[in-house]
Amino acid sequence: MRFGKTLSDSIYPPWKDKYLQYDKIKKLLREDETSPQGRGGESGWTEQDEENFVHELTVTQLEKVHQHQVTTFNALRDRAAACEAKLPNQEAEDAGKSEDDLKDIAKETLKELDSISKELNELRKFSRVNYTGFLKAAKKHDRRRGLKYRVRPILQVRLAQTPFNQEDYSPLLFRLSAMYSWARQKLGEEDADTTDPATDARSKDTYKAYKYWVHVDNLLEVKTYILRRLPVLVYNPQSMKIVDSAQKDPTLTSIYFDNDKFDLYQGKVDKGTAGDSVRLRWTGQLGDKPEIVLEKKTVGEESESRDIRLTIKEKYVESFLKGEYKLEKQIQKLEDRLGSDAEEVKTFKANVEEIQSFIKDKGLEPVLRASYTRTAFQIPGDDRIRVSLDTDLAFIREDAFDSDRPCRDPEDWHRSDIDKEQLEYPFTSIKKGEISRFQHAVLEIKVKESKFTRNNTWLQDLMNSHLVKEEKKFSKFVHGVALLFEDYVNSFPFWLSDLETDIRRDPVTAFKEEQVREAKQAEDEMAVGSFLGTSKFSSSMKGKAGSPAKALERRISGNFSQSVQSPARPKPADQLQSTAEEPDSDDDGLQSGNQVDTQESGRGLRSYLPAFSNSRYARRRRQGTAWEDAPLPPGVKDPGNWIKDQGTLKVEAKVWLANQRTFVKWQHISVLLATLSLGLYNAAGVDNNIARILSLVYTAFAVFAGIWGWGIYLWRSKLITERSGKDFDNAIGPFVVSVGLACALILNFAFKYNAAIADHGHTGNSTVLGSMGRLTPTDIAQDMFVPEL
Structure with missing residues (x-):
């Protein structure tokens, strides 16, 4: 049986005696009997056999698994509490704790936190694989003995009494995140940005986004992996004046707009990520009077985006969408504060007119609701790396296309049955054809393009690991429309086929696949380089890295970087890139001003002359002039005024x-x-x-x-x-x-x-x-x- 192999591969050696004994259960079930013996007679299956099986499955094995889960979780919680007790408070730090003592404490804390995080991941896997094993055993029993005996109802009752698979790890994760953040700060690994937070420079920030799917089995491991590097942002509702670290992750709701022809959907499917979108968005329950944001986003062909955001009260949403209300009250407040001729007032009026005209011209109306719970990871005050993890994602029809059975009241802008009754995931009262629950979590990583975030090894390890599956162009709006309005549209996104496959991968297999992919990439780079140059290029590359076959062999063995890269030689990929950008200037196959020549000549008399500084900082600045003067790629614009130069001058x-x-x-x-x-x-x-x-x-x-x-x-x-x-x-x-x-x-x-x-x-x-x-x-x-x- 395949699950038996899965169970044996999932066993954590220190706990091997605590798992469900699946082989013993199969023997008690007599699965190896050739006769099904389950279609009425049950001549070989007695009441005593049934009692033995049920007792072993629902009592002995279930109690063993549940007891281990409870004991281990309590032990991990106690270890976390012990770590917190060892951390000095601010008064103790000011009283005389030296910097070296604090660093020693931080190192010990990180080591203990890593151990706790590892066991917490294993405990989550332990719960899930055993839960699956119990359901598999009950299903197999009912299939063979189901006409006379059924064990699934008994098992459901016992699982409710011993909920080993329903433990909430969020409070412990928040505590671990806080301790990780403290330890990183003391070791100098986490330093908040000194940019003035009052300066809104989002329009000039350039982010590169990566989107992934995360299987529910890998969800906790991904969370603990990220929080070791980035703290969890705690959501604070508007009604709360004090931040509560135990507050649950916020539930976000987005209502997307389109017309009956789905022009916006079709545009995004045809153009990839480019196109227009309009949505209403808020956090929490609508009955709590949250801030509602109406957003119009336009993404160009070259990934240039433009956002317009307007804040609207709930009572004005319907009249605004119909064009009857143009936010006169907000405009009047701006004019009173800034003056009617202020540029900000003119821009605000133009944004209102643009959104209303776009909705009217396209005939847009609410068609889709996306509800999800978001966990955000980011260093406070430092937005260079932003990570969000969306779980409990559900898509619900919000349209009124069918006049006989509309999902939403045509005279209202949202479904009142959901918001008035404050329904939450999994929205069990929604009809089957009106809802689609996404089986995975959505991970989005945004990295600001700067020299401080170009080399993040831990991010690269996560993105290339078996824990995530990349879906570059995934869109909640497109996905929801494709599933719930398949009769209305004629095009579908490519990622729909991935829903039918298991996105989980074996870690060893994933690692080997990554090694092969990197080797293939190196081989392709060698091939491209041979096309760009003549035999001089080939002889030059042979002198540095050997033949492509040898380079491929070293890449697979894991020694590629050590064998090719040296202090005086650039990487082959860097040399290939520079060769492609600039023609050769002499007969040696290398460019003038090559990095190799610069470094080798720097070892002579020039390194001792005072014509220039030979410090690491100065060398890095001199090497940086090449890319600073290089032409910008298509779609990238010179910001003119750097973000670091904005705001008031603050020098330590x-x-x-x-x-x-x-x-x-x-x-x-x-x-x-x-x-x-x-x-x-x-x-x-x-x-x-x-x-x-x-x-x-x-x-x-x-x-x-x-x-x-x-x-x-x-x-x-x-x-x-x-x-x-x-x-x-x-x-x-x-x-x-x-x-x-x-x-x-x-x-x-x-x-x-x-x-x-x-x-x-x-x-x-x-x-x-x-x-x-x-x-x-x-x-x-x-x-x-x-x-x-």
């Missing part, structure tokens, strides 16, 4: 103090050199011209150090106030002072040595050395600079 105090501290150091060197040069000049005497000249040289260096320090201080202050991305390093000043002083000291020693030779030349080298040995400390202090230091 440590930045100013660091600049001032550097200036003070320069002045300290200047004063020290000036003091030493003045002492040398006064002690030299009238006849010691060498010492007096060198003292003037040291004075010149002192003046240079003072002027240089002041100039660099002003220059760096200007870069800070302008939010410049230029390199702050400048090695010319230290280089001049260091080399100049070294030369002066060498000359000082040389002149003194020559003077000693001239005074005692008749005595030979030994006499010279002896004379030098007889120099008094006063003479050395007058003529030598090094001992004075």
